[in-house]
């Protein structure tokens with residue numbers, strides 16, 4: 193594995209399988225009375241969040257603490273975009289604190305890449321979501337969740353031949369980018385569904401199919417992932433009204449009825465109920481949305497453990 | 512004043528000869544027998560060197576007044592001299608904006624005091640570059656700075672009526688409007704060339720159509736009102752095609768290409784290093800090739816640097832937060848050699864046309880700049896060694912800024928000497 197996790201494009205199939213297999217071992221911990229492992233004792237993990245995301249921050253924090261790492265939460269006010277503290281100055285501060293890993297969330301695409309490659313810090317860098325670029329650990333937890341439900345009986349985590357449909361604002365979605373690359377690496381067939389205005393230029397060169405017609409693709413899907421669609425996109429002219437969007441691209445009870453029996457429904461959160469997904473679908477038996485959150489901690493434990501070079505086996509030697 | 516005998520030099524790549532610079536003029540070319548030599552003669556061995564007319568840049572950001580931390584008229588013109596330039600046109604997007612006779616005269620005077628280059632201020636088209644109301648174009652034209660080039664560069668004059676009026680109005684004093692062609696709504700928040708890579712990197716795209724739509728409109732406006740239009744920093748193959756079409760129809764349009772658009776391409780954005788962030792953005796290889804072909808066949812009239820200094824903190828950050836722009840004066844001639852001469856697309860006479868004669872004509876300064884190297888003409892001359900190579904070290908720059916995208920690259924050629932009206936501003940490759 194590379195030193196940093198900046199993009200799911202950095203992960204070979206072996207890397208991805210190793211992370212998912214490690215996460216599966218660590219996931220067992222969640223069901224035990226003592227949830228803590230000594231694997232990263234004495235190591236410092238900094239959660240550097242330039243953007244508010246309590247969910248992601250808490251998930252990383254829980255992951256690091258269960259591995260006995262010291263955790264520093266650093267909520268940087270604004271970014272150099274808003275003339276707040278600059279990325280560079282913040283990075284130099286973290287370096288002085290002796291951070292072993294920096295988990296960074298930033299509103300600017302590429303900010304984690306800058307952090308990793310500018311020479312400002314020596315730490316391992318984990319991208320916890322950058323602008324409209326990528327969110328690799330979200331894709332890993334999504335893949336992990338899919339493998340648990342759809343992964344078959346093979347020894348290795350695999351999504352070979354599985355059909356995943358990702359629906360919504362692909363253009364602005366870091367989750368969609370990371371998922372498209374990772375799921376392809378794991379053998380899944382990915383279809384992106386969106387109005388043409390919300391598909392990126394050049395999407396035809398991605399390792400995915402695309403469609404403008406949700407009804408045509410979901411009956412064959414094994415997993416349907418709904419992306420958040422922000423209402424502000426209307427003023428950008430990306431679609432006319434929320435009502436028209438929901439009618440054409442929302443997942444409601446009627447559409448859910450056309451899914452195969454085993455098909456799961458996913459959402460990276462936070463959901464806009466009534467926009468891309470109706471409440472009855474979000475709360476249905478098919479929905480694995482709550483499970484995604486649980487799996488998030490296990491996957492992030494695996495990533496931190498593997499990046500920080502835990503030489504001991506992850507599980508075993510419990511306190 | 513020192514008299515220079517430059518021996519065995521190749522004028523525009525021609526047969527080696529001798530060149531005498533005397534009393535600010537080109538005194539004599541050819542056999543030196545019988546040419547009187549006073550005590551003050553300094554001889555320069557021109558063997559292997561090419562003499563070109565002093566280069567003229569139509570698009571320089573000198574940052575003064577307002578951002579003297581990034582560049583001053585003095586530091587910028589020193590960089591220009593090191594690049595072989597004897598004249599630069601200083602863009603208007605200073606603080607305050609060069610939109611009054613007072614500001615353009617200040618810049619012009621600072622240029623005269625520094626003495627490294629002739630500095631021709633460009634006047635803003637609209638007050639404060641705000642695109643609302645015409646600046647006092649006539650007052651700037653009538654000032655000591657004798658402004659003939661007007662531009663809101665950095666911003667596009669996007670209002671069609673205002674653009675039409677500006678094109679018409681400057682006819683009264685033989686001016687030209689130099690348009691930064693960027694449709695603003697199509698480029699809100701734009702960060703890099705729109706294409707497959709921008710989608711992958713999650714950086715907002717700057718589509719070619721945003722440049723081409725404005726150029727198409729402007730050449731039609733220029734034709735309609737019979738005015739001169741100059742298009743700044745053409746960056747796309749489609750723009751080259753539009754300008755070729757307009758010239759074919761007889762529209763009075765001229766255009767410039769920047770060295771960085773001739774050499775560099777958008778794949779550099781994958782580093783997320785804002786040293787490669789520039790406006791208009793680096794484009795595709797096909798675009799760069801179309802620019803080279805357009806420059807070779809004359810569709811693109813000139814090379815202009817768009818030299819844009821920025822302090823370190825404006826580049827040492829995440830891509831979206833960084834400023835647009837890169838240094839260009841000291842590397843322009845080398846890059847033109849690499850992309851146009853060494854590839855066989857242009858000869859040295861062609862380089863002189865595109866980097867000296869033509870920009871001087873467009874800027875209406877060809878009475879004193881962009882003159883041929885013949886006896887009696889002003890001694891604005893650059894001596895260039897095309898066989899030298901150098902590795903670009905930003906620390907060696909005369910600019911106050913360090914934002915060169917060519918750091919560590921080996922480039923061909925070296926400016927050995929630059930003469931401004933017979934006075935050496937650069938000698939032995941060193942600023943004087």
Ligand SMILES: [Zn+2]
Nearest residue numbers: 664665691743
């Ligand atoms: Zn410009």
